[in-house]
Amino acid sequence: MTSSVASPDAPGATPPTERRSGRVIVATLGLCGIVVALMQTLVVPVIPELPHLLSTTPSDASWAVTATLLAAAVVTPISGRLGDMYGKKRILIASLLLVVVGSVVCAFANSLIPLVVGRALQGAAVGVIPLGISILRDELEPKKVAGAMAVVSATLGVGGAVGFPVAAAVAEVADWHVLFWMAAGLGLVCTVIAVRVIPESPVRNPGRFDAVGAVGLSAALVLLLLPITKGGTWGWSDPLTLGLLAASAVVFLAWGVLQLRTSRPLVDLRVSARPHVLFTNLASIAIGFSMYGNSLTLPQLLMAPESTGYGLGLSMVATGLTLAPGGLVMMALSPVSAKISAWRGPRFTLMVGAVVVAAGYTFVYFFSSTVWQIMIGSMIIGAGVGLSYSAMPALIIGAVPLSETAAANGLNALMRSIGTSTAAAVVSVVLAGMTVTLGTATIPSLDAFRATFVIAVVAAVVSLVFAALIPSPKRRARS
Structure with a gap:
């Protein structure tokens, strides 16, 4: 090309x-x-x-x-x-x-x-x-x-x-x-x-836009993400859910073959298959999963009635204010993450971020009985996500041609979106499947919340493994 x-x-x-x-x-x-x-x-x-x-x-x-x-x-x-x-x-x-x-x-x-x-x-x-x-x-x-x-x-x-x-x-x-x-x-x-x-x-990469590839990718993503996001409503064993997932696999396969045969594809799969890019994108899916688990689970725990024995009964505004510092920590750590990347490389920063995310969820697993404890846990998770998110673009742009920077970063953002969408589906299933009855209301149990924390820890560990598989600068030089 x-x-x-x-x-x-x-x-x-x-x-x-x-x-x-x-x-x-x-x-x-x-x-x-x-x-x-x-x-x-x-x-x-x-x-x-x-x-x-x-x-x-x-x-x-x-x-x-x-x-x-x-x-x-x-x-x-x-x-x-x-x-x-x-x-x-x-x-x-x-x-x-x-x-x-x-x-x-x-x-x-x-x-x-x-x-x-x-x-x-x-x-x-x-x-x-x-x-x-x-x-x-x-x-x-x-x-x-x-x-x-x-x-x-x-x-x-x-x-x-x-x-x-x-x-x-x-x-x-x-x-x-x-x-x-x-x-x-x-x-x-x-x-x-x-x-x-x-x-x-x-910097430009002029040429003919791959409209067929764009339509194919769009169709494949809709067929994949639609059952993931709506499976809890339709039922995971419903023929419509299973049929759309199967159709997504077929369309993705056909789209991939077409992209490999296209002179100027929408997504250069040969570049995307490079270990540096591939493992970064896989780690992005896992980190995106972990991040969205925080957004879905902690608000419900904070707003659950105090009569449950584990809920904190906060209003929606108070819940948002409790969790807002987690997002601000992400911004505050931006200079720190850049310095870590300059010191040891973005691969190391991504690994540190995954460890910090796992530590944050482990903290809230054991300490979630007060508002300040959940706030601290959210800030730890936010710190880990901030470190990870700052490292991913650096890893991507270091492995792709200058003329394909935006497309490669867009694909990496897509990987994070797939992770967040999958988290929404998995967490919703867990919280809906483990409940307690309080009067006429049915709400997730404490065990359900803790189960989601464990799942998020596992996702962070998976991200750590993929980050470790990214070739280090010395290994890339030898190659």
Whole structure:
């Protein structure tokens, strides 16, 4: 496969002396990442009320979350490839506009279908984060790239953690549509700033877009993630669930064969099969699983009634405030993770992150009887996720051609999405299968919560194993 790459010193490229301040670029991309990540948790506070608000069933109302996950998974790798081909800034701006349009659609929605459409558009903007990481590689001095990538990577957790209490507070004092007007305003602000601040990358990989590959990947991902996210509702042994999973395997196989035979594929599977890239992506799935277990389990434990003997009876706003420091720790550790990577390499940072995540879940397994204990456990988990997330882009960009940075980072983001979607399915099954009855309500038991902590520890250990299999710099040099 050939590519056309413009050097930063080539004619038409932006001279280093004319480039905008690196700090301004990092701050802008960090803000964009936080706003895009906020979309993931925006509707969580109003999910219990959506069936009444939209005159629909709880099962159908869950599409407000499912649509966002599916759209993010499908569009992220595609936006990465488009960024490599047509300009990363151009696709980043288009993604931010999707936030604005999707939020406005949701703000006017009073029925299920418009809300689902708007939420899908919001989810399609998640590609902003891998695109931003790729822009950093193109625009910053090499010695500053690692720290900047750590900051932008951390925004995924920060946006989700901060968005939860903010959305809950807004939903308590205002009409739920205000949430989406707020999101539209934030998206518009980010778009305007990005247009003015972010330079267009001189690095391109022009050619014909692999539309067939994009359709094939989209179909395969929908067939995979739809039964994963809805299996708890449909039933895991239901023919529809099993049929979609089987169809996904067939489509993925056919898509892979087609990609290997395509001169300019959507995803270069030969590059993706390199041990450095392959094991990083596999570790990303496991870390994504562990991260989302924290987002699903700890809020329910904090809000469970005190009469259970293990619940803490917090409101949704108080729950969000309790867990918000976990996301802030991710951002605060960005400089630390960059220094660890500079000292021992991003592979070592990823391994340390996996160990810290496992330690956090082990802590809450034994200590979860008070609010402060859960807050500490959440912060430990957030620290581990922050270390891991900051290391992954560094591992990826160190193993792929410069002209494929955005596509490779998009694929890595997809791996994390698969991990979070799988976690949602597994954790939901465990919490629904181990319950206690309290009056007329059925809630997860303490054993159910502890079981999810054990599963998350196992996922973190799996990530540690995959990280250990990533070739070290010395092994790669010998190869």
